[in-house]
Amino acid sequence: MAALSDREPQGTHQSKKAAASGWIGSALEYYDFFIYATAASLVFPQLFFPSDNQTVAIVASLATYGVGYVSRPIGAIVLGHWGDTHGRKTVLIVCMFLMGFSTIAVGLLPTYSQVGILAPILLVMLRLIQGFAVAGEISGASSMILEHAPFGRRGFYSSFTLQGVQAGQILAAAVFLPLAHYMPTEAFNSWGWRIPFLLSFVVIIAGYIIRREVDETPAFAEEDRQGAVAKAPIVEAFSTSWPDMLRVVCMALMNVIPVVATIFGAAYAVQAAYGIGFKKDIYLWIPVLGNILAVVVIPFVGNLSDKIGRRPPIVVGAIGSGLLSFGYLYAISISNVPLAIVMSLLMWGVVYQGYNAVFPSFYPELFPTRTRVSAMAISQNIGTAVTALLPALFATVAPPGSTNIPLTVGAITLAVTVVAALAALSARETYRIPMKDLGQPTATPVDKQDYDRLREQAIAGPGLAKA
Numbered sequence: 001m002a003a004l005s006d007r008e009p010q011g012t013h014q015s016k017k018a019a020a021s022g023w024i025g026s027a028l029e030y031y032d033f034f035i036y037a038t039a040a041s042l043v044f045p046q047l048f049f050p051s052d053n054q055t056v057a058i059v060a061s062l063a064t065y066g067v068g069y070v071s072r073p074i075g076a077i078v079l080g081h082w083g084d085t086h087g088r089k090t091v092l093i094v095c096m097f098l099m100g101f102s103t104i105a106v107g108l109l110p111t112y113s114q115v116g117i118l119a120p121i122l123l124v125m126l127r128l129i130q131g132f133a134v135a136g137e138i139s140g141a142s143s144m145i146l147e148h149a150p151f152g153r154r155g156f157y158s159s160f161t162l163q164g165v166q167a168g169q170i171l172a173a174a175v176f177l178p179l180a181h182y183m184p185t186e187a188f189n190s191w192g193w194r195i196p197f198l199l200s201f202v203v204i205i206a207g208y209i210i211r212r213e214v215d216e217t218p219a220f221a222e223e224d225r226q227g228a229v230a231k232a233p234i235v236e237a238f239s240t241s242w243p244d245m246l247r248v249v250c251m252a253l254m255n256v257i258p259v260v261a262t263i264f265g266a267a268y269a270v271q272a273a274y275g276i277g278f279k280k281d282i283y284l285w286i287p288v289l290g291n292i293l294a295v296v297v298i299p300f301v302g303n304l305s306d307k308i309g310r311r312p313p314i315v316v317g318a319i320g321s322g323l324l325s326f327g328y329l330y331a332i333s334i335s336n337v338p339l340a341i342v343m344s345l346l347m348w349g350v351v352y353q354g355y356n357a358v359f360p361s362f363y364p365e366l367f368p369t370r371t372r373v374s375a376m377a378i379s380q381n382i383g384t385a386v387t388a389l390l391p392a393l394f395a396t397v398a399p400p401g402s403t404n405i406p407l408t409v410g411a412i413t414l415a416v417t418v419v420a421a422l423a424a425l426s427a428r429e430t431y432r433i434p435m436k437d438l439g440q441p442t443a444t445p446v447d448k449q450d451y452d453r454l455r456e457q458a459i460a461g462p463g464l465a466k467a
Helices: 015-042 054-070 072-086 088-107 118-134 137-148 154-182 185-192 194-198 201-211 218-225 233-270 280-308 311-333 337-351 359-365 369-388 390-397 405-426 448-460
Strands: none
Touching (some): 015 118, 015 137, 072 233, 137 369, 154 194, 233 390, 233 405, 280 311, 311 405
């Protein structure tokens, strides 16, 4: 068997700098994406979709949240192609600018009472741009960190991509918390909700400064030097990797858990039509606390996946969080805030992270360097686009006044997580496959004993160990 040095790309591995860039960039970009989600649950039904029928307003507002995911497959095609032909670094900077400017524009929009039907039309258009922009973020950042990480530590370093995403969600909710708590309702609904969107100007400045400091990855740079960069990575991905792309589509359906935790859960808890009666500022603490715990848990799970493999944490995380969704929704239904917080911490903060912390390494490891960003971006975003339609579906099949809302929504959630778990079980294990062999179904993994030794060397210090 060839030495590990022959199966890993040569070059400078900026493991820590790449992880920091992925973390901060994802935090800022997903702050933008999720402040929309928060506003769609709390204020957009009244501001952009006024209606005598409260159910119609809620469904319409949550549907615009889903629109952002509908445009993600298109963004994945364009941005994935860019990442595989021009490099991981450039596509991440493009994503940052698109997201920042579209989010600022949402904060400047007139409401329905000011311009009528034009208001929701403009809102939907900007949400489409947001979805387009964010489509390249996770795949680009995950690929960059993975390709900079030392062999045996890819799961740990790649997990920081999603730790950043969780931090962005904390920031999104944390910005709304003081506004919702201290501002009079009339002032908050009039102009206070715009403040988090306008603060996205910081994203544009900070994101650019951070991401320009990271070099292109050794894996992509080596292919570029050798003239081996794919000319049509999307075509190549579909022709050579479609079974794994289908698996990723199914595993990405796990996005149903954050949908239940932060989107439908918010509407269910705070919208007057449901009659639950959670105060907006109280409910906002539920995803904040869950995400704070997730930030702590993620690197431990990522590190665990470097020891036992990618599939076990994903399967346990999928089935476990699907089951816990029943308890979470039940806690909301009986207006039990402490129980809702506990169930959120278990479902969202701990168990779901078995999937969430591992997919940033598992997904890109299923594909070769030539098509990695395109294959991951397209398949992941198709899966998340499906789940983005679920808030409106939940509000339709379990509208205000219906009975057994926790049972109905929980059953759908569990069924979706089972599909994701089966997809993970059908995939090959990747954690012991060297970088140059990734994406090859017949690739030979490094012997477990040798792998453990190499992993310990990678933890001990920099440098490429020899097999």
